[in-house]
Amino acid sequence: MFEIVRILYRELHYRRLKSNPQIATDPEKFMKQLRNAGDLKRGIALQGITFLFLGLIMAGAVAGAEDETRAAVMFATYALLPFIMALYTTTVNASYATSMGIFEPLKPLPIRTGSKYLSVLLAIDNVPAVIALLPATTVMTAKYGIPGLLGFFWILTGAFLGHILGLVVFTFFGSASVGGRFSKLRTLARTLGVVLFIGMFYALNYLQEYVNEHYRDLLPVFSKYSLAYPFSVASITDPLHSLLMISGYLAVLIPLYWLILGRLWGRLEEGAMVSRSRTVRFKAESHHPIVALALKDFKIVFRKSALLVGLIFPLFMILPSAINIFRIGHVNEWTAASVLLMISWIASVGIDTVLKIDGKEFEFLRTLPITLGQFLRAKLLVMNAVPVTAGTGLILAASYLDVRALSMLPAAVIFPLLTSSLALAFFYHGESELSVPETNFGHVLVLLIINGFTLGTIASLWYFLGYPYALALAAAGLMAVQTRLSR
Amino acid sequence: MIRVEGLVRKFGSTVAVKGISFTVHDGEIYGLLGPNGSGKSTMMKILAGILSPTSGRVVVDGVDVAENPLAVKRIVGYVPETPVLYESLTPVEFFNFVGSVRRIPTEELQERVETLVRAFGIENYLGEMIGSLSFGTRQKVSLITAMLHDPKGLILDEAMNGLDPKSARILRELLLQFREEGRSIVFSTHVLALAETICDRVGVIYNGEIIAEGTVEQLKEFAHEESLEDVFLKLTESQEEVSNIVRALKDTL
Numbered sequence: 001m002f003e004i005v006r007i008l009y010r011e012l013h014y015r016r017l018k019s020n021p022q023i024a025t026d027p028e029k030f031m032k033q034l035r036n037a038g039d040l041k042r043g044i045a046l047q048g049i050t051f052l053f054l055g056l057i058m059a060g061a062v063a064g065a066e067d068e069t070r071a072a073v074m075f076a077t078y079a080l081l082p083f084i085m086a087l088y089t090t091t092v093n094a095s096y097a098t099s100m101g102i103f104e105p106l107k108p109l110p111i112r113t114g115s116k117y118l119s120v121l122l123a124i125d126n127v128p129a130v131i132a133l134l135p136a137t138t139v140m141t142a143k144y145g146i147p148g149l150l151g152f153f154w155i156l157t158g159a160f161l162g163h164i165l166g167l168v169v170f171t172f173f174g175s176a177s178v179g180g181r182f183s184k185l186r187t188l189a190r191t192l193g194v195v196l197f198i199g200m201f202y203a204l205n206y207l208q209e210y211v212n213e214h215y216r217d218l219l220p221v222f223s224k225y226s227l228a229y230p231f232s233v234a235s236i237t238d239p240l241h242s243l244l245m246i247s248g249y250l251a252v253l254i255p256l257y258w259l260i261l262g263r264l265w266g267r268l269e270e271g272a273m274v275s276r277s278r279t280v281r282f283k284a285e286s287h288h289p290i291v292a293l294a295l296k297d298f299k300i301v302f303r304k305s306a307l308l309v310g311l312i313f314p315l316f317m318i319l320p321s322a323i324n325i326f327r328i329g330h331v332n333e334w335t336a337a338s339v340l341l342m343i344s345w346i347a348s349v350g351i352d353t354v355l356k357i358d359g360k361e362f363e364f365l366r367t368l369p370i371t372l373g374q375f376l377r378a379k380l381l382v383m384n385a386v387p388v389t390a391g392t393g394l395i396l397a398a399s400y401l402d403v404r405a406l407s408m409l410p411a412a413v414i415f416p417l418l419t420s421s422l423a424l425a426f427f428y429h430g431e432s433e434l435s436v437p438e439t440n441f442g443h444v445l446v447l448l449i450i451n452g453f454t455l456g457t458i459a460s461l462w463y464f465l466g467y468p469y470a471l472a473l474a475a476a477g478l479m480a481v482q483t484r485l486s487r
Numbered sequence: 488m489i490r491v492e493g494l495v496r497k498f499g500s501t502v503a504v505k506g507i508s509f510t511v512h513d514g515e516i517y518g519l520l521g522p523n524g525s526g527k528s529t530m531m532k533i534l535a536g537i538l539s540p541t542s543g544r545v546v547v548d549g550v551d552v553a554e555n556p557l558a559v560k561r562i563v564g565y566v567p568e569t570p571v572l573y574e575s576l577t578p579v580e581f582f583n584f585v586g587s588v589r590r591i592p593t594e595e596l597q598e599r600v601e602t603l604v605r606a607f608g609i610e611n612y613l614g615e616m617i618g619s620l621s622f623g624t625r626q627k628v629s630l631i632t633a634m635l636h637d638p639k640g641l642i643l644d645e646a647m648n649g650l651d652p653k654s655a656r657i658l659r660e661l662l663l664q665f666r667e668e669g670r671s672i673v674f675s676t677h678v679l680a681l682a683e684t685i686c687d688r689v690g691v692i693y694n695g696e697i698i699a700e701g702t703v704e705q706l707k708e709f710a711h712e713e714s715l716e717d718v719f720l721k722l723t724e725s726q727e728e729v730s731n732i733v734r735a736l737k738d739t740l
């Protein structure tokens with residue numbers, strides 16, 4: 001089992017490196033990179049160390065908590081990390097790993113559920129997120145004993161839950177179909193399905209709050225602990241209750257996991273599903289090359305729901321803050337600004353998804369007369385589709401409460417464009433040819449720090465000098481980065 | 488139209504192409520023959536502007552490949568050994584995507600796609616995802632894609648792979664028509680009988696070097712052999728090896 005996973009891991013990274021001409025054409029560089037990226041143990045260790053630093057910060061906060069309940073609530077908030085990472089990496093990487101064709105050699109072999117290799121391969125990427133919470137777990141255990149250990153079980157359960165949900169999204173929503181009657185409607189329904197599916201944890205939380213507010217009789221059941229992860233993690237202060245909840249989760253998740261593995265393997269063996277109900281005539285449509293590249297990406301994303309999850313994922317991370325604005329009932333400049341800044345910060349993470357859209361077909365792009373600048377601008381369009389729409393949508397909606405909010409519309413466009421341009425400039429630094437750079441969590445973490453610093457500077461300027469100055473700085477920054485991207 | 492001078496391509500310490508020189512004139516079909524791993528595909532990728540040469544010079548229609556690969560990509564059409572296409576797109580979407588990137592005027596694109604789709608008989612597959620098509624149909628999509636922009640030159644790496652007899656004949660006729668129109672075609676194949684009938688000149692590439700070049704008749708004369716297959720086996724020092732393997736197989740199986 002481990003040997004096959006090791007080979008698949010190496011093969012995946014091998015193919016990724018092969019798609020980067022800067023590396024692929026230099027065997028020494030290629031072998032060096034492959035030694036680092038393709039070695040499973042080294043890969044986990046390097047990412048684990050990176051995440052351990054983040055974990056130490058979180059552990060510090062838990063250590064400083066005044067009492068057990070506060071520490072448990074804090075711990076529950078952090079427990080969102082392995083869940084989100086597992087959900088994200090599983091959905092996005094499942095699509096990428098299969099599009100790279102690494103499972104093709106397994107198909108002719110007499111294997112009942114080869115998908116378990118895919119599952120383990122993807123689960124490996126979740127290990128660093130679990131490692132990140134080890135320091136906090138240690139602190140909890142040292143200070144409060146059993147709750148700390150239970151916390152660790154909850155983290156594992158959370159990562160498992162995210163992983164299974166990712167597999168569900170990939171298996172049930174990931175099948176692409178084109179043509180036939182109502183094909184656009186089906187695409188829309190599938191997209192909505194994905195959005196609702198990954199949003200159900202928020203929905204559960206809001207449902208609980210609703211119940212709390214309206215049905216006082218049910219308070220004893222609902223008020224103390226939520227059933228929905230990660231809120232359920234706060235139950236660690238009541239070990240018996242918490243243990244029961246973990247058991248309940250596992251009782252559902254384990255059979256679901258085995259069921260989904262069977263379905264997944266079936267899907268992998270089948271390949272792409274297609275409806276063939278009508279004959280299509282060719283109708284020529286011309287677009288600017290950048291638009292054509294972006295449209296191509298959007299079509300692929302909407303047909304591979306796993307990639308769609310990656311693209312719309314930032315939405316779910318900012319949803320609670322956005323909803324908060326409308327709960328208050330009036331627009332506070334700083335509340336709106338913080339949501340815009342958060343959207344922009346998270347937007348840059350979309351680079352991981354957009355660079356995975358082309359998969360092995362990237363080789364085809366290299367046969368076309370496309371400049372790196374055109375390629376990057378198309379990726380910029382795709383990366384920003386969701387954050388810019390979300391930001392402008394939020395501002396337009398907020399303008400119903402206070403028309404002055406409209407002044408923030410340029411920021412809703414410029415901020416995410418700036419952070420995603422920085423992301424592209426970061427990953428394509430020194431590149432002159434069309435290529436797909438390696439993106440791992442370490443890189444994304446560095447990127448988040450760079451963009452955090454950039455947005456922090458803009459926010460400071462906004463606070464001390466005013467919005468126009470912050471906007472001017474962001475616009476100037478965007479122009480400067482765009483100049484660098486013109487290749 | 489295509490001039491290759493002392494072309495060397497290294498991959499680290501491995502030399503895939505060792506100082507190759509040849510010229511393909513306007514209105515000529517040049518066959519590149521060679522065993523697997525001889526450097527044919529590397530050569531083809533360099534001609535198509537996908538790989539840059541380590542040293543030497545490749546000029547396509549007056550454009551230096553190393554200096555301006557994008558311009559070369561605009562001039563030539565390239566069909567790789569294995570079709571690499573966006574599998575989640577339909578052929579309609581794919582042709583429109585390529586047409587847009589290549590900036591082909593809408594009417595011209597419409598006309599060319601309709602003609603080529605009819606020629607290769609893929610009308611019924613236009614609305615299906617490329618990933619669900621058979622290898623042969625994908626190869627046809629790949630061929631149509633390479634011809635969409637009315638290229639001045641064609642670089643075809645094993646382009647006959649997977650084609651049914653009818654489509655293979657159509658491709659052959661198309662190539663002959665292209666030749667008449669004065670375009671240059673570099674054509675690599677393992678089907679030596681085809682090379683014998685279609686290529687004006689042939690270059691035999693072995694271990695990264697062109698070891699013989701000329702018309703099929705000239706090569707037969709040079710190697711004192713009756714068929715191009717025998718010429719090929721003799722030049723690539725495979726004749727005796729093939730006989731030994733066949734004998735061993737007969738003994739074992």
